[in-house]
Amino acid sequence: MKSSTTVHRRRMRLGAIAAAAVTALTAGLLGAVSAQAAQGCEVDYEVTGQWSGGFNANVEVTNLGEPVSNWDLEWTWPDGQRVTDMWNAKDKSKAASAKASGLGYNAALATGASTSFGFAGSWSGANTTPAEFRLNGRVCDGSVSEPTTPPNGATAMEQVAAMQPGWNVGNTLDALGGETGWGNPLITEELLQTVKAEGYNSIRLPVTWDENLGPAPDYTIDPAWLDRVAEVTDWAIANDLQVLLNIHHDSWMWMSTMPTDHDGVLSKYEAIWTQIAERFKDYPSELSFESVNEPQFADTEAAAGDVLVHELNVAFHEIVRGSGGNNEDRLLVMPTLVTSADQPQLDALKATIDELDDDMIAATVHMYGPWPFSVNIAGGTTYSEQVEQDITSTFERVNDTFVDSDIPVIIGEWGVLGYDWTRPIVPSQQYGELLKFFEGMMYQARDKQMTLMLWDAGSYLNRDTLEWRDPLVQSYMDSGLTTRSGTASFDSIYLEKAGTIADESLALNHNGLEFKGLWHGDTALTEGADYTVTGDTLTLTAAALTRLAGDRAYGTNATIEARFSAGLPWRIHIISYDTSQLSDASGTTDAFAIPTQFNGDQLATMEAKYADGTSAGPHDWTSFKEFWATYRPDYSAGAIGLTSDFFNGVREGEPVTLTFHFWGGGTIDYTVTKTGTTVTGTPA
Structure with missing residues (x-):
């Protein structure tokens, strides 16, 4: 039985740097000369009930500085207390080190905004209040000031957070037959400036080296090719973009033969990384290295492939760290076998990172969603509950394996496999279902504190005009950095051209937001006369649909918007049709x-x-x-x-x-x- 409530209240002002806050980190944490964003916070810690061996507490966090998009609050128990349960936050505690992380609905904190969470704990002997709290790794004293960490002293978690969002310069320096061999123009500084201006904070620079190597045993990289890679890297860093440089299509061109040519492949791999490390060892921390893209091996079972990936990652680590200069503590990024997010491959990479015992290592996997949806096969036409669950469980596995152990994760490639600008019909999925995918992926990455690097081989940014091919898709990625957007079960209402128009219903997916009504252009539709909302069911009346359909010409007659308390409105198209x-x-x-x-x-x-x-x-x-x-x-x-x-x-x-x-x-x-x-x- 509980004794009478004992209340301990202690208000602390805690200065913090938001590790996952894009605004703060991209303002200069990682060596840029621009001003760093001011940060600070306040914590109200209250024991709301205490009994023999146990207690309940409430914690309120107020952000005093620049907005943050994700938060972690850490504290250490002075007398051996433990968290046993937590609500309104994710419990990441380990023994006496307590840690709470924001959930999707409360992860973002604007300046002056607060959020609260509670927990149950155990204690013995004493239940002393924690002496200090740390928000995203930084102790606060109640003042608001710029971060004091040296620019090159960012943790791996902080550096990866500052990369969000990232963009792949796909099918260019990785193309076979030269930089323009796969249809893209040469990379220009203007291209990278456009990417930065559109809100991206990093680029992944895929490079295929094989066609520019001399013979064995030296495998000398063509100096002109190495200069070109350095030129693009220089442009990016000069324009406040971090760079992730890798070995790319070599993975399937020659590294895949490692099971039958072990020593030859390893020798060539080591020669390439030795030269890359030497050329870039004095570059600032804005440059990171990725050991290899999608490592894969011919006629090899997964378990044996995991062993080979381990060997490559260890060799990569040894070469780069041993090359001196800034490579001694440069961020190194390591993939799983074929960058898979399956649990055995995640576990294998986790074992490698644990063995290396290096705080400046990040993990990377790729996510294109479940294959049937991503290419539209096997009836995978919609962003179904099954598709959503597949994505959610993938992020959860990666989070539980790496992020919960303070190993940052870069989703080095993501997107939709069937989204191809060379086709006259983009995408292969129904358009609204595609938007749900982008909305869901952005939310999961923000919720699990992972950095996304969009794979773009020309499908998203038109490299000739430097304009987005689909601004609405880009808007969903922009908006998803800070908030969710509401959707519905479908984005179209089909009306038979000669048929009688009746009421039509859609299910609203609030995604934690409040439905604010329907609009047609600047005109708000009237609840009751034009539509009704019952629970999650939105029903448009026959009268409203008749008016919106107009003369009922084939195709889209009108587009209305379902607006929510945050995020982008959900577009609903009123379409007249007959059987094809x-x-x-x-x-x-x-x-x-x-x-x-x-x-x-x-x-x-x-x-x-x-x-x-x-x-x-x-x-x-x-x-x-x-x-x-x-x-x-x-x-x-x-x-x-x-x-x-x-x-x-x-x-x-x-x-x-x-x-x-x-x-x-x-x-x-x-x-x-x-x-x-x-x-x-x-x-x-």
Whole structure:
């Protein structure tokens, strides 16, 4: 039974530097000459109840300095107390070292903002109040001032936090056949200035070295190539961008043969890193090294691959640390096998980092979301609960393995595999479902305090015009650095052109925010007359939909916005359509297109089956085929094309029933038959 409540109150002013606060750290923590952001905080610690062996406490944290996007509060118990349970914060305590971290809804603290959390604890002998608290690693005394840590004295966690967000200069210095070999223009300082101006704080600079190496045993790097890499690095650092430099496509070009050519691969790898380390050893701490991109090994089981990755990472560490200069404490980034986030690979890398016992090491993995969603195959057309759970559990595994042990994590590549600017249809996913993916990824990274580096080979930033190809996608990434955005179950309401318009409902995903209403342009819709909200269900009335649909021409008639208390509004498109019409067609396995009147609708996915119900075409483990790789809608031309890759997986002379699924909700069957290189098709 509890005794009468004993209350201890102690107010402390705690100066802090926010390790995950982008604004503070990018202002100059890591060696830049610009002014550093002022920080400070106040903590109100109160024991709200105490009994024999146990107690409850409440902690209120007030940020007095610049806004922070994530926070950790640490303290040490003077008399052996322990945290046994915690609420409204994530418990990261270890024995006598207590640590609480913000959750998604309270992780960001504006200037003057406060948040509270509570915990239950155990005690014996005495229950003395902690002498000091540390916010993101820094003790505060109640004043507001600039950080006092030397610019080059940032911890690995602080440096990685300052990299958020990051951007890959993809398919450029890593391209085969030279810097422009894969279609991108030469990197310019103007490009890097644009990236910085758009809010990015770091770049990952993938470099493939093999084509610029001399013969064994020295494997001398072409001086002109090394100079070019240094030139781009210099431009980036001069424009306040951190740089993560790596060995990139060499991983599959020659390093993959390590199981059968162990000594040869290791010798070449060590020669490259010896030269890189020597060239850049006097560069400032804004330059980091990544040992290798996506290490992979031919005909090797995962467990054996983990051992080889360990060997490469250890060799990399030994070479760089032994080269002297600033390399003695430069941030080093190490990947898992194929940068996988599967638990066995995470555990293997964690063991390597523990063995090296070096505080300036970060882990890296890649995240493109679950493959069926990322490329639109096997029916992976929506940001479903399963997709969201896959992403959430991935971040949780990485967090629990590394971040909870104070090892920072860089998501060195992320995005959507089917988001390809070379296609006339970007993305392969339904647009609103893509936006949910970006919103969810940004939230998870912020919640778990990981740095994201967008893989961009030209799909996001147009390198010729230096403009974003899709400003709304970029806005979701910008907004996600500090807050969530509300969404809904879908971003479109499809109305049959000649049908009777009825009420239509969507489920709201509040994401911790408050729904504020619907707008059409600058006009607020009227709750009751135009829409109703019951719990999480948003219903638009038939009267409002009739007005918004107007003359009901095919396609989008109006776009309205569901606005929330923070973040970006969720766009809802009112679309008029009729069932699509497909016509007879003939062609070849290299050029076959089905004449299609889409009538305002759009294609979601395609199934392919033989008469016995088995799957036809590539990836015969699923009847749902991969977007673009097998089928390609062309709305302007009025056609659905089938690719040669699809027909290569189709049996000769055996009819295949295609089922086209449309976002308007309907399906249409169509039969194709391949005879030699000739293909005929007709509606089923």
